Amino acid sequence: xxxxxxxxxxxxxxxxxxxxxxxxxxxxxxxxxxxxxxxxxxxxxxxxxxxxxxxxxxxxxxxxxxxxxxxxxxxxxxxxxxxxxxxxxxxxxxxxxxxxxxxxxxxxxxxxxx
Amino acid sequence: xxxxxxxxxxxxxxxxxxxxxxxxxxxxxxxxxxxxxxxxxxxxxxxxxxxxxxxxxxxxxxxxxxxxxxxxxxxxxxxxxxxxxxxxxxxxxxxxxxxxxxxxxxxxxxxxxxxxxx
Numbered sequence: 001x002x003x004x005x006x007x008x009x010x011x012x013x014x015x016x017x018x019x020x021x022x023x024x025x026x027x028x029x030x031x032x033x034x035x036x037x038x039x040x041x042x043x044x045x046x047x048x049x050x051x052x053x054x055x056x057x058x059x060x061x062x063x064x065x066x067x068x069x070x071x072x073x074x075x076x077x078x079x080x081x082x083x084x085x086x087x088x089x090x091x092x093x094x095x096x097x098x099x100x101x102x103x104x105x106x107x108x109x110x111x112x113x114x
Numbered sequence: 115x116x117x118x119x120x121x122x123x124x125x126x127x128x129x130x131x132x133x134x135x136x137x138x139x140x141x142x143x144x145x146x147x148x149x150x151x152x153x154x155x156x157x158x159x160x161x162x163x164x165x166x167x168x169x170x171x172x173x174x175x176x177x178x179x180x181x182x183x184x185x186x187x188x189x190x191x192x193x194x195x196x197x198x199x200x201x202x203x204x205x206x207x208x209x210x211x212x213x214x215x216x217x218x219x220x221x222x223x224x225x226x227x228x229x230x231x232x
Contacts, residue, residue: 006156032218043118043205043223044157089156093218101170102147102221106156 002028004092004105012111015082021075021108023090030092033066033073038087038107047088048075080112116140120206120224127196127231135191135227139208146189147207147221148181157205163189164211196231203228 007022023033031052036044050057050066050073057064063076077084087109093102119138127133139146144165149157159173163183174180178196183189193200203226210219 034218034220036221041225043207043225044221045223046220049218049220091221101159101162101172102218103159104149104157 002026002103004028004090004103006088006090006105006108008108009106010109010111012113013080015080015112015114017080019077019080019084019110019112021088021090021110023073023075023105025071025092028071028092029068032093033064034091034102035062035064035073035075036089036091036104038089044089077110082112082114085110085112118206118208118222118224120204120227122227123225124228125230127229129198129231130195132192132194133196133229135193135204135206135229137189137191137206137208137224139187139189139206140222141187143208143210143222144186145209145211145219146183147209148189148191149205149207150202151205151226152202160191160204193229196229198231201229201231 003026005024013019032049034049035047037047038044048057048059048064050064052068061078065074087107089107090105091102121136146163148160150160151157161174161181162170178194181191205223205226207221207223209221
């Protein structure tokens with residue numbers, strides 16, 4: 001069955017360091033991979049989308065990589081700040097049909113300490 | 115310019131009762147999703163509507179769960195004979211959907227309905 005795993009439930013790092021979150025998947029061939037941020041009591045908010053034929057995507061302090069051979073995506077936040085503390089979710093879909101659904105990983109809770 | 119709206123924001127119900135959760139998507143969004151999120155967990159896919167196509171109901175956990183989308187807009191998720199294990203946050207999301215060959219539109223989420231079954 002399709003499975004998405006995010007490397008750890010929680011990650012604690014020092015302010016200013018780079019946070020790296022991992023998303024691995026099995027039994028799936030996604031055409032797109034997305035990353036979302038979720039704050040307590042709120043719905044997830046879209047951050048970045050990367051296609052299967054793209055190796056890397058950047059947006060300000062965020063960087064996403066997508067390796068379809070390793071079946072893995074890495075999500076980096078450089079120069080991390082306490083305001084980056086949240087849960088980060090990866091999401092996959094094959095996108096080849098308008099009928100394809102989007103499925104999510106369980107999330108990684110990131111805490112940035114001052 | 116409103117986002118996705120869900121109501122109620124909180125619902126407490128007794129075991130065995132039926133509940134209806136409502137989602138108002140962003141105007142013009144053809145795709146609508148329902149997910150369930152238990153405490154500290156990820157998002158569990160429930161059902162997906164895309165335009166006039168038959169919905170993908172593959173994530174509904176039992177026949178007590180059903181959903182409708184009227185006129186391609188508002189959606190209602192109904193849970194019959196609620197059980198304690200149904201307690202969770204139910205999230206709705208909408209998007210412009212996907213057209214073959216074009217980039218997948220991201221999801222816009224509401225803030226969810228927190229359902230508590232006592």
